[in-house]
Amino acid sequence: MVATPAVLHRSPVVGSRSAKTAARRRGFFADVVGLSPTLALYGAFIVVPTAFAVFLSFTHWNVDGPIRWAGFANWREFFSDPVSYHSLLVTLELAGLSWLAQTPVAMALGIFIAGTQRYRAIYATLYLLPLLMSTAGLSLMWEDVLFPQYGGLAWLGRHVHMAFLSQTWLGSPNLALYTIVVIIAWQFVPFHTLIFQAGRRAIASELYDAASVDGANVRQSFWHVTLPQLRYSIVTSSTLVLVGSLTYFDIIYILTQGGPGDSTRVLAMDMYNIGFNQTEFGYASAIATVLGAIGIVLAILLVRLSGFGSMEGTQEGIW
Amino acid sequence: MVATVAGAPGRTAARQKAPAKAAARASTLGGIRGRSKVSRFAAFLLGTIWLVFVLAPVYYMVLISFRSPAQYLTANAWLPTGGLTLSSYSAVFDSSGIGTYFRNSAELAVGTILVVVVLSLAAGYRIVRRASRFSAVSFRVILFGIAIPIQAIVIPLYFMTNKMHIYDTMYGLVLVLAASLIPVAVLLMVNYLRLIPRQLYDAMAVDGAGSWTTFTHLVIPMGRPVMAVIGIYSGLGAWNNFLLPLILTQSNSNMVLPLGMYRFASSNQYALNVPVVMATVVLSVLPLLVLYIGLRRQFVKGIGGFALR
Numbered sequence: 097m098v099a100t101p102a103v104l105h106r107s108p109v110v111g112s113r114s115a116k117t118a119a120r121r122r123g124f125f126a127d128v129v130g131l132s133p134t135l136a137l138y139g140a141f142i143v144v145p146t147a148f149a150v151f152l153s154f155t156h157w158n159v160d161g162p163i164r165w166a167g168f169a170n171w172r173e174f175f176s177d178p179v180s181y182h183s184l185l186v187t188l189e190l191a192g193l194s195w196l197a198q199t200p201v202a203m204a205l206g207i208f209i210a211g212t213q214r215y216r217a218i219y220a221t222l223y224l225l226p227l228l229m230s231t232a233g234l235s236l237m238w239e240d241v242l243f244p245q246y247g248g249l250a251w252l253g254r255h256v257h258m259a260f261l262s263q264t265w266l267g268s269p270n271l272a273l274y275t276i277v278v279i280i281a282w283q284f285v286p287f288h289t290l291i292f293q294a295g296r297r298a299i300a301s302e303l304y305d306a307a308s309v310d311g312a313n314v315r316q317s318f319w320h321v322t323l324p325q326l327r328y329s330i331v332t333s334s335t336l337v338l339v340g341s342l343t344y345f346d347i348i349y350i351l352t353q354g355g356p357g358d359s360t361r362v363l364a365m366d367m368y369n370i371g372f373n374q375t376e377f378g379y380a381s382a383i384a385t386v387l388g389a390i391g392i393v394l395a396i397l398l399v400r401l402s403g404f405g406s407m408e409g410t411q412e413g414i415w
Numbered sequence: 416m417v418a419t420v421a422g423a424p425g426r427t428a429a430r431q432k433a434p435a436k437a438a439a440r441a442s443t444l445g446g447i448r449g450r451s452k453v454s455r456f457a458a459f460l461l462g463t464i465w466l467v468f469v470l471a472p473v474y475y476m477v478l479i480s481f482r483s484p485a486q487y488l489t490a491n492a493w494l495p496t497g498g499l500t501l502s503s504y505s506a507v508f509d510s511s512g513i514g515t516y517f518r519n520s521a522e523l524a525v526g527t528i529l530v531v532v533v534l535s536l537a538a539g540y541r542i543v544r545r546a547s548r549f550s551a552v553s554f555r556v557i558l559f560g561i562a563i564p565i566q567a568i569v570i571p572l573y574f575m576t577n578k579m580h581i582y583d584t585m586y587g588l589v590l591v592l593a594a595s596l597i598p599v600a601v602l603l604m605v606n607y608l609r610l611i612p613r614q615l616y617d618a619m620a621v622d623g624a625g626s627w628t629t630f631t632h633l634v635i636p637m638g639r640p641v642m643a644v645i646g647i648y649s650g651l652g653a654w655n656n657f658l659l660p661l662i663l664t665q666s667n668s669n670m671v672l673p674l675g676m677y678r679f680a681s682s683n684q685y686a687l688n689v690p691v692v693m694a695t696v697v698l699s700v701l702p703l704l705v706l707y708i709g710l711r712r713q714f715v716k717g718i719g720g721f722a723l724r
Contacts, residue, residue, distance in 0.1 A: 123546025126626035130541035131553045134534045134597060141594035142560045145571035152570065201465070208462045219462050221711065225469055227718050228703040230655035232673035233696040236680050237476045240689050248475040251492035282468070290719045314454050332722055343564040346657045350677055364566045371570050372662075381570055388567030395562030 146388060152381035159375050170382040180366060180383065187342055187362040190273065194341040197281040198288055199334055205285065206292020207322065220293070223286045231283070231346040238279050239351055242266055266351055269359040276360055279347055284340065288333045295329030296322070328402045335398040342390045363387060480504070480693040487690050503694035513695060515668065516675035519585065520654055523671055526589035527653035528646045531600050534593070535645055539604030540634045554605065560598035561721065569662045576663055583665045592659055596652050600645045602721045607641035608634065647710065647717030654703065672699050
């Protein structure tokens, strides 16, 4: 309760009560001016569409006609339709496989490039290359590497006696999903590597010193120091892998359009087709709402599990 | 414990700390005792395998972009033997569409960068000042947007832009893209501007500066590094985005590069002219590559977004 000189210095406008309220009112006014453009843009193009998508999921609408109330019809259809059930399974499979393909590799590479040797820094610089490419660009690149007749892998298959490389990588129902998983990993592992690199660098050296005093070898210090210390990086990276692959659209749209057959038809692809090709916007919005709910639920889990909300300072949490 | 008046003394202290920190880092990462040569070699091997996996398709793409259609069918696919040519690149420059796509993408990127940087700067400044509850509540509301996948709202966006008569316009696309990028941009901005010492604001207030003068004379100069990071984050997001242009534009004159490349590659004219498609993709990455070489640090932060603390 004692006003120290430091505190007095920090608030030079301390004066009469009316001066204080005037300052507060000016602060509020400045807040409104500074924040309204952002809030207007964000409200118009993120908040309103989100609410609108949920609303549309309870309607029938094909653009030309009026919006008709449908109650839970779209939702009943979604949960009973074998087509959307299959899409849901493919989506979950893609997410699970992506996690398996990306998280362990990203962790290993992140620890690797956190090292101090010079060549590792050069490797780290080159690793980021995929993140500079657009999804369209890298999809076209991979399409030609994998092209069955003339592509790079098929060439190796013909000329270097590795016949197994000549596959219809994207054209076979048994292979297409795995091929997509590998391409997505190529694109996004570098991003997750950055998370693990930062996480590894934040581990205090004393922990390793203590472990080595206790006689721990490399493997033991990984299991008992590195892995537990990286738990927040693991949670962050895993959540982002899952959110990203559960809502994934671009590469699939460009390379397979959900095919061959329905082997890569994920929910986001389903939503696009049902909405923009079959113009059943009500039903498509139900799928969109599922995608949105997945994103929000996983994000809340991320914040709860990783302490993301209390990042840097305790005064302002995210939630 | 003494509150220093200006930022200068604090800064010196930070500078003195830096070498100690670097030394600590070196001892953690370089000199883990008992780390065997075997594990070092295993790390080298794994890192190199991934490097080959990253670079091989890119190398293939660049090589093929220097082939003629005939060479593409016959020459070695992985070695630069059998003749190289610039004909694909001249074909790209001669084709009418690609120039427009480049210009549209550049406009989109510049517009999006401007909107996102200016808005997140103003918003971030008000949020870190914590002058009223309004800014605190706004911050929470904006951050919630990080959780909403853009795929979930493309149908409403399609109708709303139609109703607002900004469907199939570049500025409509700029607004929607900027809105989709703003939550992460505000988070980055707030985390950075928080580090401006409170004493600097107080010194401004003593000099009689109001909110606006404080903004232009303190926040903007101090915020330059984070503005660069947010500029790269939003520029990359705009230059490479595929879904929003697919949903929100239609006419050829508003086609952006990612969409244009895709349409170009799937058109009959070029479906089998793989070298020209590869040359287009190479050209689309080139500007970013040049920037990346010059601004590596900012790129890493911009790419990492909110995932790097």
